[in-house]
Amino acid sequence: MPTSAPEPLLEVAGLSAGYGKIVVLRDVALTVGAGEAVALLGPNGAGKTTLLRAVSGLLPRTGQVKFAGRDMAGAGPGDTVRAGLVHVVEGHRVFTQLSVFDNLLLAGYGLPRPELTRQVEEALAFFPEIAAKRNDRAVTLSGGQQQMLAVAQGLVRRPKLLMLDEPSAGLSPVLVDRVLAAMVRLREAGTAILLVEQLIEKALAASDRVYALARGSIVLQARTDEADLPNRLEHAYFGQDVSAPLAS
């Protein structure tokens, strides 16, 4: 378990971001240590996806983002990916008209060919189910397989930190377990994970620490082995006490 002494892999401070005039995130701070699995939970509209997009450079942001000791100011998604921080976006968006193998090759666009092929094979090794379909077009894959492909795409660059945006969305419980199991294996192999999820219990089971985001700010930070977490989360989500509702 990482202690507070070594510098965290990802350090976010004072982050604000939004869409046009709408400010979604206000002054967010979080850290992810090397090899750690951190869950980012929160109700809808809290800004979890916005946070990931701001960190990976898909959205403009104000505030600081430091990754592996490097200041990521002004870095776009390309720079971020090459630095070792990969964002697997929501909705298992793969390129349906291309084959599984091509989808993975594109994830490593710019790498020298021999290295790229090797890393693609490594990524496929994590997901034998789709390795078997490597030459099939992605449109023939089921939802769960497409999600696995999306995660595999994230692996091609051998990231130090992999950010996953709701990998369980639209998947049956069995598939969700499979994807999360792959995530655990990744972590054991040394990759840090930042997992955004709606399924609290499963996310907590797979992570070391948790942040709760509500209405654009962090409202809770804890280790996952702390007591009474689900209850504390519920409070944090609804922003007020469980007891009497206000008179209408």
Next chain:
Amino acid sequence: MTEAAAPIRTRGAAGTRWLGKLEGKISWILLGLAGLLLPLLDDSYIGTIATRAYIYWVLSAGLNLVVGYAGQIAIGWVSMLTLGAYTTAALAAGRVGPEWNSYLALLAGGAVGAVFGVVVGLPALRLRTFYFAMTTLGFATIVTQVALAWKDITGGGVGTPGPVFPWPFDPGWGFYYFCFILAALATWMTANIGSSRYGRALVAIRDAEVAAEASGIAKPKLLMLIFLLAGALGGVAGGLFSSLQSYITPDAFTFEMSVLFFIGILIGGRGSILGPLLGTIILTVLPEFAAPLVQWSTFLYAALLLVIVLVIPGGIADLLDYKNRRPLEQHREIVPRPELLPRVLDRPAAELLTLKNIALSFGGVRAIDGLDLEIRPGEVHGLIGPNGSGKTTTLNVISGYYAPQSGEVRLGGAVLPPSAAHLRANHRIARTFQTPRLIGGASVLDNVMIGGTIDGQGSFVESLVTLPRHRRDEAGLRAAAMLALQTVGLESLAAVRTDRLQHSELRFVEIARALMLRPACLLLDEPAAGLSTEEIRRLGALIKAISRAGTAVLLVEHHADLIFDICDHVTVLNLGKVLAAGTPAEIRSHREVVSAYLGA
């Protein structure tokens, strides 16, 4: 939106008001005087150029409504000029039966323009921007080709003489005044439309089409009226053109002319009358005063267009808009005044909104799976649920954007027709949107007035010539809109360009627009998103007051605090079905609801 509209004065003596009305009209008075007095220069060359500018403006005034207001990229509009010119010339010269009186021939030119204006405009209802632009280009080419081929009527490549108008509008200064009068008339009429509810509706279709539908604006009919008018004006301009040229051939109607008209409007700025007028004048006059420019004139027009698009998309109108350059107060607060609601919502008894057994699938996904809902007048009904539970889809079914595959929506006893979003306004169903859909370039007051479009009684023609009923409509709409703005607490921003407002203010403007319908049923789609805690509190108080005034309110929200604060009744959706329904207290402690949110 247009400089012709007088600035709003809520206080001040009658004398100041008179001066105020004059202030907006200074430019017109100056231009009018310049036009009237030009003949004193006694320079026939200048007179010809000015006459040409007036003729071009007659066409452009109409095209301005199509391009500048309705936002249709009608590039090939020279076709109207061609049609009008040849119609007038052929009739006056007796190529089709006996010789016609020149004035009647001119009218006929306008009529032909009107007909073909609608013909060219019809594709605009179905086609996307670029496709429509291409069809207008194609049409312009066709017209020229037909002019070349139909030798009997048009004289083919050889051409045909244009009509000569009798005294007092004979060639020379008489004809100059004729064109001046028609240009002034065209300006007046198009300015009237521009600042009427029709003009606002056009801009709404252009910039916020979905919201326009919700306000009851029917796109097809309105667009066809505009194309008719623009075609008529183009045809009349063509007739005048054939007289000015005294002899017309097909190659007088070049693609470059289409470009000139189009660019003149864009340089002038959309949603303005004065801007495009100045733009057209500048583009007509420029090549005349710089001889080497003639060859390069189209190049300059195109370069100017590129600069405008990249640097000053708002055109001359934006540059002249001093009002909107005055800085706004920095720390503005929104202070609604719910006590004004009884005046705003003054209408007959409210009705019950019911949904029965609604089912709707997109592709293979069941977005709504057998939904029953009842929204009672005088109550705030909250609709909550995780992402993808079908909340916004339900709202869209009620407001008529999606047709359910089964089930029905009723207001009172009447079944609401599915897929008829623009008819909902007639039933006094109003809504707001997840992301505010407002016209950035229009003033806040104009945006709110759009909400009351269907309350206007006057017809298009009455607005064209500002008959009394039009004036009554406008005064009524303006007063109602100011009242709505006072109710939401934004009356001080009424004249400000909407895109200068903060996000939270935009949400309240949407509510003011919705109030214009004096709604029996108000649908709110996540109105609290992006608001501060204090603003949410005030929003909540306003929504509650709206419901207490008799409206049935449906509130879709993520903000749990707002829901539990003001709702009388809450329905929780999950995966398209009702998970739970009851009072906020019941829902709050309902285990299944909490799990659904936390995701078991």
Next chain:
Amino acid sequence: MFASIVSYGLAVGAVYALIGITYNVMFSASRVFSFTAGMLGMLGGVLGALFINKMGMNAVLALVAVLACGAVLGLVTEILTVRPVLKSIEQHLYVLSTLAFALMVQQVAAVEWGTEAQPFPVLIPIDPASLWGQIDQKFWLPVLACAVTIGGLEFLYRRTLIGRAFLAIAEDSYAARALGLPETRLRMASFALAGMIGALAGFTGAQMLLAYFGNQSILNFYGFVPVALGGMGSNRGALIGGLALGLFQQAANFLVGGIFAAVAVFVVFIIVLLLRPEGLAGAATARRV
């Protein structure tokens, strides 16, 4: 007469198809429909005539030079008129910026080159009596260019990584960005490629269409019809649509004469569009609310 309709129709149809493909390549890369496709075709002929007749280059060198010019113009289009407006919310702006640029270039051509159509030189010296000379090269050159382009694009999209990157961006530019694909550089490359295709169309078609500044408007419209018929972004649709258009146009020319052939094409175009706005092979439009 039949042979004439077929040869002329296929040849001019191939040019239209290539211009349609030019539109498609620009569209796939940026979701932008650019008015510069006709401009590129026009310049293929005008610049080709300039290089060969006025500057004495041989045909091959002139072809290379023309393709280079096309690529450069494509890049300028992307940098000057497309990239700045992609960030803007106003969706009609890009139509206008590309239109403005295309007009500027057309006017330069009109002033510098002249407004008269000028003959284009014969590119390949072939003895008319020989086997190769049986069909006039002005007919098979565009068809050959079309076949080479289609084949080349297939190779690009199926065999090269950059081609697959183009396909990825065309399908889902958000996912492509998130993956780290260099979106801007790929878009620039697409526009350069489109520039070359358009220039090739004009160069090989110029023996038929002549070197004429007015070809820009003609190719803009007739090159767009295949796209409208075949569906935006579909090169297969553009090919079929272009050839069909060429044949239809020539048949109409012979049967009812030039003027009414133009009217016939326009009417068919409008009818197809009104019945199926997304084209005969295109995808339905997205949800609005």
